[in-house]
Amino acid sequence: xxxxxxxxxxxxxxxxxxxxxxxxxxxxxxxxxxxxxxxxxxxxxxxxxxxxxxxxxxxxxxxxxxxxxxxxxxxxxxxxxxxxxxxxxxxxxxxxxxxxxxxxxxxxxxxxxxxxxxxxxxxxxxxxxxxxxxxxxxxxxxxxxxxxxxxxxxxxxxxxxxxxxxxxxxx
Amino acid sequence: xxxxxxxxxxxxxxxxxxxxxxxxxxxxxxxxxxxxxxxxxxxxxxxxxxxxxxxxxxxxxxxxxxxxxxxxxxxxxxxxxxxxxxxxxxxxxxxxxxxxxxxxxxxxxxxxxxxxxxxxxxxxxxxxxxxxxxxxxxxxxxxxxxxxxxxxxxxxxxxxxxxxxxxxxxx
DNA sequence: TATTTTTCTTAAACTAGTTTATTTTTTTAC
DNA sequence: GTAAAAAAATAAACTAGTTTAAGAAAAATA
Numbered sequence: 001x002x003x004x005x006x007x008x009x010x011x012x013x014x015x016x017x018x019x020x021x022x023x024x025x026x027x028x029x030x031x032x033x034x035x036x037x038x039x040x041x042x043x044x045x046x047x048x049x050x051x052x053x054x055x056x057x058x059x060x061x062x063x064x065x066x067x068x069x070x071x072x073x074x075x076x077x078x079x080x081x082x083x084x085x086x087x088x089x090x091x092x093x094x095x096x097x098x099x100x101x102x103x104x105x106x107x108x109x110x111x112x113x114x115x116x117x118x119x120x121x122x123x124x125x126x127x128x129x130x131x132x133x134x135x136x137x138x139x140x141x142x143x144x145x146x147x148x149x150x151x152x153x154x155x156x157x158x159x160x161x162x163x164x165x166x167x168x169x170x171x
Numbered sequence: 172x173x174x175x176x177x178x179x180x181x182x183x184x185x186x187x188x189x190x191x192x193x194x195x196x197x198x199x200x201x202x203x204x205x206x207x208x209x210x211x212x213x214x215x216x217x218x219x220x221x222x223x224x225x226x227x228x229x230x231x232x233x234x235x236x237x238x239x240x241x242x243x244x245x246x247x248x249x250x251x252x253x254x255x256x257x258x259x260x261x262x263x264x265x266x267x268x269x270x271x272x273x274x275x276x277x278x279x280x281x282x283x284x285x286x287x288x289x290x291x292x293x294x295x296x297x298x299x300x301x302x303x304x305x306x307x308x309x310x311x312x313x314x315x316x317x318x319x320x321x322x323x324x325x326x327x328x329x330x331x332x333x334x335x336x337x338x339x340x341x342x
Numbered sequence: 343t344a345t346t347t348t349t350c351t352t353a354a355a356c357t358a359g360t361t362t363a364t365t366t367t368t369t370t371a372c
Numbered sequence: 373g374t375a376a377a378a379a380a381a382t383a384a385a386c387t388a389g390t391t392t393a394a395g396a397a398a399a400a401t402a
Contacts (some may be wrong), residue, residue: 067279114282
């Protein structure tokens with residue numbers, strides 16, 4: 001187990017980035033996978049009209065990256081806090097998850113998570129999705145500015161603000 | 172390679188189902204994974220208000236199933252055509268993707284596909300999403316009734332019909 | 343081929359969420 | 373601690389998509 005960890009570690013390169021650093025950019029190919037030691041990052045797209053949509057937040061002990069690599073990525077990744085991450089190339093990433101089932105399981109879990117999120121966005125109102133986020137990841141609400149959350153929920157900052165106004169009247 | 176195929180085949184059980192058969196039901200645990208030899212199936216949810224949302228269509232040489240198993244599944248799977256499928260338990264599925272990277276890769280590809288679909292639904296209009304579906308999977312349009320497609324696009328049948336009316340005026 | 347059932351269309355009133363603009367509040371930097 | 377910048381709130385007019393309902397067309401079945 002300790003050996004395994006050591007061997008795995010050899011594949012990675014440690015880096016630290018200041019808040020608001022872009023570490024992956026749409027159009028790049030052969031992008032890296034990142035394992036987060038400390039900090040908070042987001043993966044997002046920018047649509048034709050220039051609007052941003054957050055696909056994913058990732059924090060301590062989570063992964064972030066485009067699993068579609070080595071193809072040209074359509075995604076951006078940016079640090080939202082000062083962050084320390086371990087990066088790994090696609091080739092080495094592939095070697096690892098061939099060898100260690102835990103990594104293949106991470107991909108599977110990511111899928112299940114995304115599917116759940118997809119269903120929520122599709123079938124629930126923005127208000128319900130906000131409630132769910134508060135209940136399941138209250139810490140994210142603390143760490144993120146409101147407009148990042150609205151982009152994650154697929155609505156405008158203006159609309160999220162309305163939801164919150166309505167919500168605080170109730171209490 | 173031929174050996175591998177044979178060994179893999181041993182884990183599966185072949186079944187055929189008539190059109191409109193439900194082969195997985197929300198609330199069940201330890202659900203099976205299905206590999207499709209012939210036919211067309213859908214995975215969907217039913218929300219609080221009773222509305223259905225199609226998560227996924229799967230056809231020949233594709234997989235369908237809840238990767239969240241053995242937990243209680245929130246999904247339904249139904250055949251849309253007479254179908255022949257190979258089913259496998261979670262335990263055996265796990266053994267296989269531990270042993271054969273191709274199966275782990277299928278999960279990864281599914282993730283990439285879902286992420287793309289998620290981004291489209293989030294950032295594009297229903298009309299754009301319909302165009303995309305027509306371009307990328309024209310055969311699905313042929314095989315599916317319109318109301319199944321609307322559910323896949325996350326809109327009502329009424330609205331899809333409007334889109335099509337507008338669309339045919341253009342030509 | 344007539345009948346029944348399923349699917350699709352159209353219309354009209356409605357609602358969830360957007361857009362643009364202005365003001366207020368909070369955070370950051372010197 | 374003050375100025376500047378960033379984030380959040382509010383308002384009003386707008387649009388993408390929903391709901392309900394009724395009729396038309398197409399497909400399935402006897």
